[in-house]
Amino acid sequence: MYxxxxxxxxxxxxxxxxxxxxxxxxxRVSQQHRDLYKVIGESxxxxxxxxxxxxxxxxxxxxxxxxxxxxxxVAIDRQASDxxxxxxxxxxxxxxxxxxxxxxxxxxxxxxxxxxDTVFICMSLNADFNLRRAERYLAxxxxxxxxxxxxxxxxxxxxxxxxxxxxxxxxxxGVDVIVCSSENADGLDSVKPRILPGETIAFIGSSGVxxxxxxxxxxxxxxxVTKQIRENDDRGRHTTTHRQLILLPxxxxxxxxxxxxxxxxxxxxxxxxxxxxxxxxRQCKYNDCSHTSEPGCAVRQAIERRALSEKxxxxxxxxRREIAYDGLNxxxxxxxxxxxxxxxxxxxxxxxKQIKRKKQKWx
Numbered sequence: 072m073y074x075x076x077x078x079x080x081x082x083x084x085x086x087x088x089x090x091x092x093x094x095x096x097x098x099r100v101s102q103q104h105r106d107l108y109k110v111i112g113e114s115x116x117x118x119x120x121x122x123x124x125x126x127x128x129x130x131x132x133x134x135x136x137x138x139x140x141x142x143x144x145v146a147i148d149r150q151a152s153d154x155x156x157x158x159x160x161x162x163x164x165x166x167x168x169x170x171x172x173x174x175x176x177x178x179x180x181x182x183x184x185x186x187x188d189t190v191f192i193c194m195s196l197n198a199d200f201n202l203r204r205a206e207r208y209l210a211x212x213x214x215x216x217x218x219x220x221x222x223x224x225x226x227x228x229x230x231x232x233x234x235x236x237x238x239x240x241x242x243x244x245g246v247d248v249i250v251c252s253s254e255n256a257d258g259l260d261s262v263k264p265r266i267l268p269g270e271t272i273a274f275i276g277s278s279g280v281x282x283x284x285x286x287x288x289x290x291x292x293x294x295x296v297t298k299q300i301r302e303n304d305d306r307g308r309h310t311t312t313h314r315q316l317i318l319l320p321x322x323x324x325x326x327x328x329x330x331x332x333x334x335x336x337x338x339x340x341x342x343x344x345x346x347x348x349x350x351x352x353r354q355c356k357y358n359d360c361s362h363t364s365e366p367g368c369a370v371r372q373a374i375e376r377r378a379l380s381e382k383x384x385x386x387x388x389x390x391r392r393e394i395a396y397d398g399l400n401x402x403x404x405x406x407x408x409x410x411x412x413x414x415x416x417x418x419x420x421x422x423x424k425q426i427k428r429k430k431q432k433w434x
Contacts, residue, residue: 268322
């Protein structure tokens with residue numbers, strides 16, 4: 072049963088979950104365009120919309136996280152499109168979900184892709200190369216419950232790929248790192264074995280790092296539109312404008328995502344991403360060590376003997392603060408920032424009094 076849909080990752084757990092909803096059929100979300108979705112059912116692709124409960128039922132739908140996203144398995148009301156758009160009534164429980172903080176001022180979580188087995192974090196070896204960005208992506212990838220793999224693209228534009236590989240490996244313990252070039256297909260043989268039939272992979276990364284070009288190589292044809300790199304900064308102009316799910320010739324499923332200029336953390340697994348810092352923290356003399364000036368601080372000692380990068384530690388603190396602000400209302404957020412900057416509101420008032428007194432002396 073559902074032999075065609077199994078090509079798109081339908082497994083027994085999803086099939087059992089779908090069977091709960093009598094009169095509905097399983098499908099997988101392949102694209103999303105505002106309020107209109109494309110879903111793949113047993114009989115092919117259909118246009119779909121969500122049922123009214125997603126807009127009006129506050130008991131079942133609490134946030135944008137509850138809405139369908141690319142990669143989701145859903146329960147729909149029809150198998151064919153001859154009678155109009157299919158209606159999505161339920162989103163089946165996700166085995167993994169890749170999210171970020173939604174753009175703008177709202178403190179909401181946005182789903183980038185769901186039910187992923189492997190996340191390929193793409194970073195080019197030219198202008199896009201940034202270790203701190205790699206750490207940010209890894210924190211989200213580990214939290215998604217998918218397996219991260221770092222893909223260093225555009226090796227043909229880098230004269231020292233080996234040293235860059237060592238740098239990335241040093242901040243990604245336990246993560247496979249692949250160096251490749253989509254232009255000449257170097258390294259592609261290291262990517263293909265990680266894409267198994269029935270499994271879903273997602274390519275994420277900044278605009279212009281070569282995700283679409285790499286996917287075209289895997290497809291064996293230019294399905295996704297790409298553009299040449301700009302001469303002034305060695306970066307490509309990204310052309311993917313929405314997430315989409317594509318079946319590969321070898322049987323795997325790939326999700327291409329638009330380049331993300333901003334990747335704010337809503338949640339992240341810092342313990343997994345910064346295992347070295349977490350381990351050092353456990354060796355500190357005091358359990359509540361802030362790693363600033365306390366005696367017996369193993370983290371500061373590691374930085375002083377250059378066993379730990381100061382920049383890596385600073386990024387760890389930055390991401391930890393970013394996640395700590397998650398879920399706070401505007402007043403709580405302001406208090407949290409005050410506590411970080413001054414220690415407390417009382418301390419902040421004291422600082423401002425001192426500044427005021429100094430200004431009075433200067434005048």
